[in-house]
Amino acid sequence: MxxxxxxxxxxxxxxxxxxxxxxxxxxxxxxxxxxxxxxxxxxxxxxxxxxxxxxxxxxxxxxxxxxxxxxxxxxxxxxxxxxxxxxxxxxxxxxxxxxxxxxxxxxxxxxxxxxxxxxxxxxxxxxxxxxxxxxxxxxxxxxxxxxxxxxxxxxxxxxxxxxxxxxxxxxxxxxxxxxxxxxxxxxxxxxxxxxxxxxxxxxxxxxxxxxxxxxxxxxxxxxxxxxxxxxxxxxxSAAGGECPLVVDKSTPSCGNSRFGCWVCPVVDKDHSMESMVDNGEDWMEPLLEIQRELASHKDPEIKKKIREIKRRDGRVWRAKSKEDRKRGSRNWSKEEGEYIPGPYKIAYRKDLLQKILIAQKSIRENGPDSKACLIREDELKAIRDIWRTESQEWEDSIPKIYNDIFGDREILWENEDVTSLRMNDGQLLKSICDGHDVPMHLVVKLVSLERNMQGMTKRAGIFNKIDKIFAEDWKEEREIQEILEMEAAEQSEN
CATH class of the missing domain: 3.40.50.620 (HUPs)
Incomplete structure (x- = not known):
């Protein structure tokens, strides 16, 4: 409207x-x-x-x-x-x-x-x-x-x-x-x-x-x-109002505001962007599709497919007790002990990045600004660093995803760190860990910790960090999934 x-x-x-x-x-x-x-x-x-x-x-x-x-x-x-x-x-x-x-x-x-x-x-x-x-x-x-x-x-x-x-x-x-x-x-x-x-x-x-x-x-x-x-x-040209400068948590949410973030998934439908598309701004359709996809992630079935079982700290999280909720736990919306899914799986993140870059190319070709940017170069490089260090992303896939869409002249990617584990290293490490029944990611985290602490004159706290790594949930995802399914079946019977 x-x-x-x-x-x-x-x-x-x-x-x-x-x-x-x-x-x-x-x-x-x-x-x-x-x-x-x-x-x-x-x-x-x-x-x-x-x-x-x-x-x-x-x-x-x-x-x-x-x-x-x-x-x-x-x-x-x-x-x-x-x-x-x-x-x-x-x-x-x-x-x-x-x-x-x-x-x-x-x-x-x-x-x-x-x-x-x-x-x-x-x-x-x-x-x-x-x-x-x-x-x-x-x-x-x-x-x-x-x-x-x-x-x-x-x-x-x-x-x-x-x-x-x-x-x-x-x-x-x-x-x-x-x-x-x-x-x-x-x-x-x-x-x-x-x-x-x-x-x-x-x-x-x-x-x-x-x-x-x-x-x-x-x-x-x-x-x-x-x-x-x-x-x-x-x-x-669009429904909704403006998104005010937010200076504290009492400022109203932008929601489906005309002057807000195009990607906002808090609302199921971005009526503002829909109105703009209906009023002739067809070039915005790829943005609307991404917004709808992110909004769909509230669906519990979709969550299971695209999010990890473990959290970023390597643990399987459960909802807090009633006492904890009263003290401000943000898990108050779930039943006590209920499983809380972790971050997006790396495979899904790759897929979503590809969609964003394809949308960026589309709006540059069909929209009013040939230099429009949905995701900046420094963000891509920061994401690449996180994937390489946290997710053991052997392929170093971000340059390939980007270059397949925009060509190899758009961004000058830095060469891989010579000490980084690469695809062949990952395959060799996996075969060794499988032979000794040791979780590969455990070894990778320990190696990464040593690399990060290398060259430091003071290595204070390294033993505490090693203890935290060993304290993570190192069961295989398949084992954890079986436990969760068993618990769900028992709850439904009761």
């Missing part, structure tokens, strides 16, 4: 009782009352655009000598944003920096991004993390909250305190309204930040309705030269 974008307010509007000039005056008063720099969250959607526009206009109306503190505009790029949105945000960030310099205003725009070890594909393909769910949304903390927190804390370190300026609005949800109310500071328009000391929150458009936001955006030109009509068109 299309999102209705009204050209005029069709319901009561705050502007009937409080002209926009009063909002500007309020922003100016808050800006002038202290020396705390501002960090404004910009997602490229309607709410953050209206917020930035209000703040920009209000500050620009002040005499130059009163523009005494900086406004840092930050946008979160998780590296799995919809390509169209990435282009929209990038062009606006460039325009913000250019216009601020030309107009002599204290604004600057930056992106915040996750650490390489925390990106979606390094975690999911490299480490085998299962696709996020409502109960295990590992992506939000790593990809959104932490990068924003690092930026904010850097500003706190420089200035002592900082104000987060957000496009939060009342009436979006009862729980969100309660959060806003609980953090109020008596006699101030600022609120306490939920988790960061010396950080405050200011929401200048909190009283705006959705119609107010659109009325304001459509009635005032973008002061940094952005194209608000383009923004309207983007909303009309």
């Amino acid at each position: 299309d999102v209705e974008v009204p050209s005029v307010a069709s319901e009561a509007t705050v502007f009937e009782n409080k002209p926009i000039s009063e909002f500007y005056s309020e922003v100016q008063a808050v800006y002038l009352e202290d020396t705390k720099p501002w960090v404004l969250g910009y997602s490229g959607g309607k709410d953050s655009t209206a917020t930035l526009q209000v703040v920009w206009t209000a500050v620009s109306m002040l005499p130059p000598e009163k523009r005494h503190k900086h406004v840092f505009v930050i946008s979160s790029d998780t590296y799995v944003e919809t390509p169209v949105i990435v282009n929209h945000i990038d062009s606006n960030l460039d325009a913000i920096n250019r216009a601020a310099k030309e107009q002599g205003l204290p604004f600057s725009a930056d992106k915040v991004v996750p650490k390489l070890t925390d990106t979606f594909w390094v975690c999911l393909l490299g480490k085998g993390y299962p696709a996020p769910t409502t109960r295990f949304r590992w992506c939000t903390e790593r990809m959104k909250i932490s990068p924003a927190d690092v930026f904010i804390l850097d500003r706190v370190a420089e200035s002592g305190e900082v104000v987060m300026v957000l496009g939060a609005r009342k009436g979006e949800s009862a729980s969100r309204d309660q959060v806003l109310k609980n953090r109020e500071i008596k006699g101030s328009l600022l609120r306490k930040h939920s988790s960061l000391l010396n950080a405050y929150v200011y929401a200048p458009i909190e009283d705006f309705t959705t119609n107010d936001v659109w009325q304001y955006i459509l009635s005032a030109d973008s002061p940094w030269g952005g194209d608000n009509s383009e923004l309207v068109g983007m909303y009309k």
Whole structure:
């Protein structure tokens, strides 16, 4: 379905009782009352655009000598944003920096991004993390909250305190309204930040309705030269709203938001992306297929086929007891003792990587951006390193998978580490271990540990690490599977 974008307010509007000039005056008063720099969250959607526009206009109306503190505009790029949105945000960030310099205003725009070890594909393909769910949304903390927190804390370190300026609005949800109310500071328009000391929150458009936001955006030109009509068109082409800059765990999930991650598997159907495809963006179909595949992993039968029996620590995990759940165990959704599947199998990760790269090639050939990137070169190299060290991936298959799709001139792959075990080494080691009835992966882990500790002047802790390796569940997968099936049969009989 299309999102209705009204050209005029069709319901009561705050502007009937409080002209926009009063909002500007309020922003100016808050800006002038202290020396705390501002960090404004910009997602490229309607709410953050209206917020930035209000703040920009209000500050620009002040005499130059009163523009005494900086406004840092930050946008979160998780590296799995919809390509169209990435282009929209990038062009606006460039325009913000250019216009601020030309107009002599204290604004600057930056992106915040996750650490390489925390990106979606390094975690999911490299480490085998299962696709996020409502109960295990590992992506939000790593990809959104932490990068924003690092930026904010850097500003706190420089200035002592900082104000987060957000496009939060009342009436979006009862729980969100309660959060806003609980953090109020008596006699101030600022609120306490939920988790960061010396950080405050200011929401200048909190009283705006959705119609107010659109009325304001459509009635005032973008002061940094952005194209608000383009923004309207983007909303009309898809269902859903924007994904706000996430600064804490109380911020609502993006869900099927138009301005969110294209790969988000938390929802069964990405209605936003479906609407875009229905409205002529056929080139996005490969992205939609991958999103649907990841969303299907909630199915218990699919889990059994694509996930390991052991966890990444080498153990078979069981759900915690009721007492443990009360203490915050994230396994609370399962019955006590129930088996919890581990990371994705390496074979499935290879298959999924191939699909992602084929989709990347397709959108480059059929979409608006011939350089569109779904998975970056540094991510591929990080995943390759993890596979080689953690999964004993003898084939070193990532260069081959990539080169089969894009050719061998796209990425310069580093030569294999001469000390790495290769295909022939793996076959020889397997025959020796089988002959002595020793688990091959046990030997590989011990060898890898020795290699990693080699050359270190201090080898403190090596014996504890060896003990941890021996403490893993070293039964063969077939044996563990038989035990689990036997337990399941006994439970069904009881």
